Structure formats: structure tokens, C-alpha cells
Amino acid sequence: MKKNQLQSSYANEPLDKLLQDLKTSKNGLSQIEADNRKNKYGPNTIHRNQQKSQLKAFLKNFASLMAMLLWVSGLIAILTGSIELGIAIWLVNIINGLFSFWQEHKAQKATDSLMAMLPTYTRVFRNGKIEQLNSKEIVPGDVFQLQAGNSVPADARLLEATSIQVDQSALTGETVPESKTVKFKNGEGKFSESNIVYAGTTVGSGDGKAVVLATGMNTEFGKIASLTQKQNTTASPLQQELNRLTKQISLIAIAVGLVFFVAAILFVHHPIAQSFVFALGMIVAFIPEGLLPTVTLSLAQAVQRMAKKHALVKDLNSVETLGETSVICSDKTGTLTQNQMTVNHIWLMGNVYTVTGQGYINNGQLKQENKAVNYHDDPALIQLLRVSTFNNDTTVELSSEKKPKILGTPTEAALVIMAQKAGFDTSKELKQMPRVKELPFDSDRKRMTTIHQTKDKLFVAVKGSLDGLLQQCTKIQINGDIRPITADDIKKINQANKNYATKGLRSLAITYKTIDFKDKSQIDNLNADNTENDLIFLGLTVMADPPRPEIYDAVKKCHDASIKIIMVTGDSEITAKSVAVKIGITSDKARVVTGTELDQMNSKDLKQALQGEVIFARVAPEQKYKIVSTLQEMGQIVASTGDGVNDAPALKKANIGVAMGVTGTDVAKDAANMILTDDNFASIVAAIEEGRTVYSNIQKFLLYIFNSNVPEAIPSALFLLSRGLIPLPLTVLQILAVDLGTDMLPALGLGSEQPEPGIMNQKPRAHNSHLLNKHLILTAFAWYGAIASLVSTIAYFFVNYQNGWPMKDLMSSGIVYNRATTMTLAAIIFCQIAAALNCQTKYTSVFKLGIFNNHRVWAGIVFEVILLAILVYTPGIQEVFNTAPLQINDWIFLVIVPIPIFLIEELRKLIARRKYNH
Known part of the structure; x- marks a missing residue:
């Protein structure tokens, strides 16, 4: 594993030398020196991507290929003499551009409101005194205090530490907090040095003092964040x-226009100018002016x-991009799981209890063989509960929200x-039984x-890792x-611990003993050597970070939709x-x-691994990026989910990044395309359905046009x-009246159609498939x-x-003639x-859906009949569009x-359903 700069130099450097x-x-520092350093290093802030100018963001909505085509088609309409219709085309373009800009502007404003960079205040030593400073004022060389519940404002090395445990899940994805001490120890993986604390992490328990090594964009x-911002934003699959x-x-x-231009000259002997105007009219007829408004409306309604x-x-x-997703690279902690350690079993030599209820909410009970039990019935259980709560520095503050506030570590909570x-x-x-002394946790004793x-x-009361604690027990x-x-007891205890470990569960050993009390001087002489021995073993508390309740159904829907989910986490392999x-x-x-x-x-080995069932554990940020990149090289449309800083590069690189809004870091939210404001993975499945529906609706629009x-x-x-x-059965202006x-x-x-039944049982559309495909062209033109051509021709001759x-x-x-046209x-x-x-x-x-299910379609039908009546019966407009009043026989024919056209198509769909088992 590559080491960062802090790991390779600052962590192992003698403290006196480091301070020097x-x-x-x-x-x-003195205030004067701090001011000088702030001028040199800048404020302790994380810079976001350079925001696009509002003018550029505005203009891009009017400069797409389709928008440019609409500008040209409007000009063509004006050249044909239809000034009003040309202006109408331009108005469609303007309205669509304004609508797109407004939707994106609203989304960006909502995203900005979620951002809150770094902690607000930190207790810093300035001029030899403690001051409460805004964290952006911190500079390298500053010394600050750490307490339980504090966010770490900068990368720093510990000068003092008492029972400090730091939640680094935002950086590593690892649920279990890291123990931190003044003494250097190189742990497993990145960000694991015992004497370094990192910006963006949180102190779970203990207190200490640290000297700042790096601030702002120079922190890990x-x-x-910088790596994330370097990623170029590519056009989405829909844009492409x-x-x-x-x-x-x-x-x-x-x-088509060229063919009609040549034919007008050769067959009808029109002058070149007249033939050109005639051809321009046909070109306008084949441009779907409503495509961009329809796409924008479909997307906006889905949003x-x-x-x-x-x-x-x-x-x-x-x-729509999410609707094309074929692979989801998902973080584990806080995304698939609740990021709430939960005890689900209490293992005692005589009894095993199940703890019901999930998360940090007091809504469960103890059960044995599915029957509720009273802890008073088991003296060993009483002692285990006593030790678990006595040997504990964490408080759980209930609030009006479902998730209480935790002051301390997830394990103790x-x-x-x-x-x-x-x-x-x-x-x-x-x-x-008040507490009179504490022997803090450290990584050597692990208790x-x-x-x-x-x-x-x-x-x-003693709790800790079974490995080191069991050998200190002489009784049970x-x-x-x-x-x-006995040796048999030890064997059973170890086997139980192993069984739980293979299930990804974490066991904590609970032990105790009593000592005759003589006088207060006895307490002062107690230390780890003379206290943590001759212990009585009680049992194991078995805990895990539980999956989100809704995740099971969400995963099943993804599999039904042929979407592969790959877990990419910083947690252990077993977990x-x-x-x-x-x-x-996955399967086992x-x-x-x-x-x-x-x-x-x-690259070849990784691609081979990605083709099968695979899980990635103990990964670093750049490795998540590598996984996403490789999947894209394999032709996959990749969604990457996450909430930590470590997820941000992959979120940016992915075709669509999905960040958690509640537990997510600012960098992750900034890098993502979509933010789940309730951190609910199931919302991604709903988004996939919406995305597929959008694509389907665009094809329905194209078919109709x-x-x-x-x-x-x-x-x-x-x-x-x-x-x-045969005189021209339809004039250019009448063609434009339809379009x-x-x-x-x-x-x-x-x-605005709702999802069609079975849309989530289909495979993601192939990467090389297109909106305008052979099936759509044949259905539109040949069916x-x-x-419609046959009917309209008959109507003309009728x-x-x-x-x-x-x-x-x-x-x-x-x-x-006017009545015939x-x-x-x-x-x-x-x-x-x-x-x-x-x-x-x-x-x-x-x-099956309901013939009147889509009210917007019926409103459109009513509108087009009214518009036809206006074109047919309004004096002045009749002259412009070459129309004339229709007779009763004509209306009977039209109604x-x-x-039959509707019923014939229903018959075709019935045959298709039986043929293709839809």
C-alpha cells in the first residue's frame, strides 16, 4: 500500500525534531506568526470546483446541436414566408432553454444548501492561551485541543492523548474507530498511523492535544477533493x-429536401427558387421541433x-444516465448499512441471548428461543450488562429524530x-458503585x-479484544x-468467537473481578499489571453494523433489472x-x-475479476477510481455510490455518482450527480426506473412525431x-401547422408517461443501441x-x-381545392x-393501463381538435393556411x-406479446 507524505515523514519523526x-x-504560535502563515498558506478551507459563469451556464442551453437545428429551422420557416411560424419555432427554443436553465439552477441551489465545509470552531493555543477560533483560521504549526464529539479541523500529530478513538470512516470506510496514541505505530492500511489525526474525521472518545501538519487543500x-476536481466532466450518454x-x-x-428539390425541377419544372422554398418546407417537416422540450419535460418531471x-x-x-446503469459500485458503511453498530447477540457459557431491534434506538428487547427474557433471571447476564455500561465513556442523547445523538464511539453506543x-x-x-479510576484503552493491551x-x-470492569483478554481470565x-x-471452556469460547467472525460479526469480551477495599491509597496504586489479571470471564457481546431494512428489496430489484452490484469498501474482507x-x-x-x-x-486480471462475482475490501480512494475506470473500459455504464471523502474520485469518474446527503461529506456531495437526502439506497432503484421511463418516453415521442x-x-x-x-394535397404551411x-x-x-409494466424486468439497454433504431423507424414509417398516408390520401380524393x-x-x-387540402x-x-x-x-x-390514464395526452388531443377547428373556420386564418370549411360527411369520415387504426395496433401488440412473451 502506498504511503502518503504524512505517513512517510511526520508520523515517525522525533517529536522535538518535528516541532523544530x-x-x-x-x-x-503567536498571533503574529499565525497571521503570517495564513498569508502564506491561505485559509483552512476546501475549495470547490470553479463554478461556471452564470452566462455560460445560461447560453449552453441554447447552443446544443438540436437547439442550433431549431434556430436554423426557424430561419427556414421565415424564408418560406411563414414569419409567424418561424418566430414560433424560435420561441419553442427559447422557452425550452429557459426551462432547462431554471431546473439546473434550482438543483444547484439545493445542493449548495447541503454544503458545510469543516467544523466551525476549534480550541487553539495562541500566544500561550486557549482561544476559540473559526477553523478556517488554523495554520500549520498551530496547536489545538481535541475532545469527544469534535471534528478534526486539519491533519495533525498528537502531542497528548487520553483514550482517543477517532472515527475515520469518511476516509477509509472502516466502521470500527481507530485508537490514537502519542507513540507511533504503523497500522494496517492507509491513514492508520497511531499518532496522526486527519481532517474530516471525528473524535469518538477521549481527549488530547495536537500540532497541525497541513491545512485546507494540503490535507489528505x-x-x-483536488483529485476529484481534476476529473473532466464528459457528456452524459443521453447528451451523446x-x-x-x-x-x-x-x-x-x-x-429528403434534396430529393424533393431535384424532383420539383425535373418532374414539375418549377423554377429553382420555387423548388428551393418547396424543399426547405420538407426539411422543416422532418425536424422534430418538440424533441428538446419533450426531453426536458420528461427529465424535469422525473426529477x-x-x-x-x-x-x-x-x-x-x-x-436518464442512471436508467442506463449496468453496474453499481457501492460503498458499504452508511450506504448499504446503517452506520450504527448494533449488538445482536450476547453469548454466555450457559446461555445465548438475542437482542432485537436495530440501530441506536431503544426499541428492542432480550430474547431466548424467541421468548422475551428478564435479565434478573441470569446473574451472569446482570454482571455483563453492568460491566458493559460501567466500562463506557459514551452517552446516547435521545432527540425528536429517529437517530439519537451519540457522544462517543459506535461500539460503546x-x-x-x-x-x-x-x-x-x-x-x-x-x-x-461510582467510578473511581479508569485505565484507558490502548492498542497494546486492546482493552x-x-x-x-x-x-x-x-x-x-474490563472489556476488550478476546485474544488478549481471555488469557487474563482464571475463572468463568x-x-x-x-x-x-478450563481448557474445554477456552476452546468453546474461541469457537464461538470464530463462528461469529465468519459471519462478519464483531465480538467484544466482557470480564470483571472484585477486590477488597482497604483505603483510598489502594486505588492510586492500581494499574494494568496488578488489576487486569485473575479476571472472571462473563461472555461476548456480538455486534455488527446492520444492513438498511429496505436494502434487501432494493438489491432484488437491481438483480431483476440485470444490474450488477459490486461492493467496494474500506472494511475488512470478512465483514x-x-x-x-x-x-x-453476491453468493458465498x-x-x-x-x-x-x-x-x-x-488491467487484464482486474477485468477478469470484474466479470465474475467480486467484492473489494480494504481499498483506498485511488483504487475505487481504478475499479470504476476499468468497468467503463469494459463498456459498462457505472453508477458509484458513497458518502466519504474516499468515494469522491470514483463518484466524479463514474457515469453517475450518487452521494449520501445526511452522512455524506461535502466533497462527496460536490462530486456526485445525485444526492440521496435520506441516505436510502432504495431511492437509487426508483431513480433507475425513472431513468428507463424517460428513455422509453423519448422513443414514444419520436415514434409519434x-x-x-x-x-x-x-x-x-x-x-x-x-x-x-395531382395538385399538391398538402401545403407547406399546413405541414408546419401539424409539426x-x-x-x-x-x-x-x-x-410524461408513467413507467410501463415490466420495465424493471428488462436488461439495461445495450451501449450501442440508439434512440432512433431500426424497429422505431420501421414502426413509424412502414406501419x-x-x-396514415393511405388514410390522408383517401381523404383528399374523398x-x-x-x-x-x-x-x-x-x-x-x-x-x-382548399377543402381537399x-x-x-x-x-x-x-x-x-x-x-x-x-x-x-x-x-x-x-x-390495461387505462385508456384515459394520461390526462396530458387527452388534453393534447382536445387541443389539436380545437386548433383544427380554428384553422378551418376562422376567417383570415383560412387564407393564410389555404383551408376551407368541412362538410358533415367529412367530419363523419374523420371521427x-x-x-380502426387504434384497434389494429392493439391487435399487433397482442401478437407481439404472445410472440416475445412480453
Whole structure:
């Protein structure tokens, strides 16, 4: 494992030499020197990414490929003489850009409100006196005090330490706090030196004094933040796909326009200028002007739905990206688990008790064989509860929230809650047996001792690691009997400890003894050598950081959706695998790769490991980044979850980073695309469903829009192929009336469709699949489009038939001609009514969802009928759009049109469901 600068130099340097190098002393700096150093090193703050200028953020919404295409199409509409419609196209672009900017601005403001960098105040020695200073005023060489509950404001080396334990889970992912001492010891893994404390960590218990080694961006916290900020933000898969789609549509539109331009010259002998305007009209017809508004609306609605489910999305495109996710790299502590150590078993030689209830909440009880028990019935259990709470420096402050405030270490908090669940009255017991001395925990002894006094006895309570403590025991208590401990007893105790360890559970040995009390001078002479021996073994308290209750269902949904979950944690191999197997992420056959092994792996070996069931344990920040990068090289769309500083580089590198809003560090939140405001992993599954729905809805929109392109083009093709004998059945302005008028609201309604049944039982879409695929093109052009073309052509000749055709020539002007083109326009609109209903589902019957399920679609249908009536019957508008009033026979024809089209499509979906088992 690579060592950082502090590990390699400061930690092992003689203290006097270190203070000399830092040009400071145990009494700290003078105010003048501190000011000079602040000018040199800057404030003790973590700099966030350079914020984009508001102007650039605003303008980017009007400069995408599709936006540029809309600007051009608006210009084309103006060139065709349709100034009003050209302006309308531009207004659509402006409204869409403003809407996108506002959504992202709101998300960024919500994210900013979550940020609170570093602790506010620290007790610092200045001019030889203790002062309460804002932590951003701290400089290298400052000396400050540490107390239980304090956040560490900077990287520092301990000068004094009394029973200090530090929660480093934000850096390492390790649940168990690290013990810190003045004496240097190099522990396992990164950030494990016994005499160094790091910025961004929290003091769980004890107190001490430390000298600052590094501040701000020079701390390990800051270096990881800097690494995160160096990652370039790449276009999301949706952005890439929309860019590709824009190019495809542009090529199709230009190709169609070119064909019609040449045909107008060759077949109809139009002048070049007139042919050019005619071709421009066809190009505009093939541009889906409503695409960007639909995409934005779909994403915004998904964001709003997710906000109600406690998921804050910082960027609209992130929703769809999460919908494409094929792999989730998830941290364990605080993400899959509750980050709350919980005692779930009490193992005594005579009895084993189950402790019900999870987390730091007093809502459980003791059980034996599923029956509630009273701790008074077992004298050994009474003593175990007494030792667990006496030998304890942690307090649990109940609050109005579900999670109480913990002042101390998670392990000791678990013991306090265990006793509360059993009904043990600690305060009453302590009044009878007050503490008179403490022998603090240290990493050599791996145990802690407290001494309590009664009238004629001293009660010695000892808890710690079984390895070192069991050999100090000469007796064992079973129920009310105390007898010498035997080799068979020791074997059973060790076997029980091993059994729990293989399940990823952590055991803590509980022992005690009593000493006859003589006088107070006796207490002063007690030390570890003459106190922590001849102990009576009581049992083991067995604890774990429990999985979140909702995680089981969330994991199952991910597997049903063919999404692989890979645990990437700083915790131990045994614990990591135990949790992964328990919650169903992997089977017990999964391979566990440690950080040390990962360092030795080349790219080929890592890719091979990632193809199977794998868990990563004891990993460092840069290694998480390596895992995410390798998965992306393998073609995976990767979501990375986490809450610690160690997760930030991977969050930034991933296709989408998901940070925890409650327990997450500021750096993690800043790096992420999405923040779970309730730290609920299940919200990710909801986001995946929303993302898949967004993509599906965009395809529904495209299918609906392209439906009308064919019947818009076929009349013009008839005009060209007949060399003008068939007058133009549909004018350019009527085509634009469909694209920018009647089609818009139903299309937007399709963008708000709810998830289709079974969407979470499908595999993530293939990386090389596209919005505009072969199936969509065939369905739009060869099915829907062909039917609509046939119907609209019949409608055109239907009007002419009523007026004497084929005995009379087709009219090219006048009221009959205008009525015929109006009928063609109306037929396309009524075919689109059926299409709007049909496009709500891909395979599922619309009747199953409810034909009136989507009110926005029906509002759009009502709107397009009203708009058609306005175009047909309003004087002035009739002249602009070449329309004329329709007769009763025409309306009967139009009203009947959607019914067979809708039913034919329902039959096709039924056949498809049976064929493909949808």
C-alpha cells in the first residue's frame, strides 16, 4: 500500500525534531506568526470546483446541436414566408432553454444548501492561551485541543492523548474507530498511523492535544477533493445520443429536401427558387421541433418525482444516465448499512441471548428461543450488562429524530443501547458503585478498565479484544456459579468467537473481578499489571453494523433489472463478504479482492475479476477510481455510490455518482450527480426506473412525431411523381401547422408517461443501441406512417370524389381545392389522435393501463381538435393556411378514422406479446 507524505515523514519523526521543523512549540504560535502563515498558506478551507459563469451556464442551453437545428429551422420557416411560424419555432427554443436553465439552477441551489465545509470552531493555543477560533483560521504549526464529539479541523500529530478513538470512516470506510496514541505505530492500511489525526474525521472518545501538519487543500481530505476536481466532466450518454440523433435527423431531412428539390425541377419544372422554398418546407417537416422540450419535460418531471422520494438530482441528464446503469459500485458503511453498530447477540457459557431491534434506538428487547427474557433471571447476564455500561465513556442523547445523538464511539453506543433494551438502569447502578479510576484503552493491551467503589469492595470492569483478554481470565461465571476456567471452556469460547467472525460479526469480551477495599491509597496504586489479571470471564457481546431494512428489496430489484452490484469498501474482507452475502449482492462463492491484491493486478486480471462475482475490501480512494475506470473500459455504464471523502474520485469518474446527503461529506456531495437526502439506497432503484421511463418516453415521442412525417411527405411525392397532374394535397404551411401546432401537446403528453409494466424486468439497454433504431423507424414509417398516408390520401380524393372526380379533373385552386387540402390535413391529425393513444405503450395493451390514464395526452388531443377547428373556420386564418370549411360527411369520415387504426395496433401488440412473451 502506498504511503502518503504524512505517513512517510511526520508520523515517525522525533517529536522535538518535528516541532523544530514546523517552527512551533507545544504552546502553539503567536498571533503574529499565525497571521503570517495564513498569508502564506491561505485559509483552512476546501475549495470547490470553479463554478461556471452564470452566462455560460445560461447560453449552453441554447447552443446544443438540436437547439442550433431549431434556430436554423426557424430561419427556414421565415424564408418560406411563414414569419409567424418561424418566430414560433424560435420561441419553442427559447422557452425550452429557459426551462432547462431554471431546473439546473434550482438543483444547484439545493445542493449548495447541503454544503458545510469543516467544523466551525476549534480550541487553539495562541500566544500561550486557549482561544476559540473559526477553523478556517488554523495554520500549520498551530496547536489545538481535541475532545469527544469534535471534528478534526486539519491533519495533525498528537502531542497528548487520553483514550482517543477517532472515527475515520469518511476516509477509509472502516466502521470500527481507530485508537490514537502519542507513540507511533504503523497500522494496517492507509491513514492508520497511531499518532496522526486527519481532517474530516471525528473524535469518538477521549481527549488530547495536537500540532497541525497541513491545512485546507494540503490535507489528505483536500488532496482527495483536488483529485476529484481534476476529473473532466464528459457528456452524459443521453447528451451523446441526442447529439447523434440530431445528426441523423439532419441528414434525413436534408436528404429528403434534396430529393424533393431535384424532383420539383425535373418532374414539375418549377423554377429553382420555387423548388428551393418547396424543399426547405420538407426539411422543416422532418425536424422534430418538440424533441428538446419533450426531453426536458420528461427529465424535469422525473426529477420532481424523485425529489419527493428524497433524491436530489443536480443535472437533468443524470436521471436518464442512471436508467442506463449496468453496474453499481457501492460503498458499504452508511450506504448499504446503517452506520450504527448494533449488538445482536450476547453469548454466555450457559446461555445465548438475542437482542432485537436495530440501530441506536431503544426499541428492542432480550430474547431466548424467541421468548422475551428478564435479565434478573441470569446473574451472569446482570454482571455483563453492568460491566458493559460501567466500562463506557459514551452517552446516547435521545432527540425528536429517529437517530439519537451519540457522544462517543459506535461500539460503546451499541453497548449502551443493548443495556437499555434489556431494561438495565445504569444511572441507578452507578450511584451505588461510582467510578473511581479508569485505565484507558490502548492498542497494546486492546482493552479498557474502569474501577468502581462500593462500601467494602472495588468492582473492576474490563472489556476488550478476546485474544488478549481471555488469557487474563482464571475463572468463568455461568449463571450464578463462579468456577475455575478450563481448557474445554477456552476452546468453546474461541469457537464461538470464530463462528461469529465468519459471519462478519464483531465480538467484544466482557470480564470483571472484585477486590477488597482497604483505603483510598489502594486505588492510586492500581494499574494494568496488578488489576487486569485473575479476571472472571462473563461472555461476548456480538455486534455488527446492520444492513438498511429496505436494502434487501432494493438489491432484488437491481438483480431483476440485470444490474450488477459490486461492493467496494474500506472494511475488512470478512465483514464485507458477510454483508454482501446477507443482503443478496453476491453468493458465498464471490471472490474477495483486497486493496493490496488490487495494487498488484494488471488491467487484464482486474477485468477478469470484474466479470465474475467480486467484492473489494480494504481499498483506498485511488483504487475505487481504478475499479470504476476499468468497468467503463469494459463498456459498462457505472453508477458509484458513497458518502466519504474516499468515494469522491470514483463518484466524479463514474457515469453517475450518487452521494449520501445526511452522512455524506461535502466533497462527496460536490462530486456526485445525485444526492440521496435520506441516505436510502432504495431511492437509487426508483431513480433507475425513472431513468428507463424517460428513455422509453423519448422513443414514444419520436415514434409519434415520425408517424406524421410520412403522410406529410406522400402528398408532395404524389404531386411530383404525377408531374403536377395531382395538385399538391398538402401545403407547406399546413405541414408546419401539424409539426408546430397540433402535434406538440400530445407529444409532450407522451413525455410524461408513467413507467410501463415490466420495465424493471428488462436488461439495461445495450451501449450501442440508439434512440432512433431500426424497429422505431420501421414502426413509424412502414406501419403507422403507411396507414396514415393511405388514410390522408383517401381523404383528399374523398373530397374530390364528392365534387365529380374522376369524371372531372382534380382542382388546383378554389374552394374545392382548399377543402381537399383541409381534409388531408384533418385526416393526418385524426390519424395522430389514434397514434397518440397507441404510442403510450410499446407492447402492453392501452386498455390495461387505462385508456384515459394520461390526462396530458387527452388534453393534447382536445387541443389539436380545437386548433383544427380554428384553422378551418376562422376567417383570415383560412387564407393564410389555404383551408376551407368541412362538410358533415367529412367530419363523419374523420371521427371514424381513429377507431380502426387504434384497434389494429392493439391487435399487433397482442401478437407481439404472445410472440416475445412480453
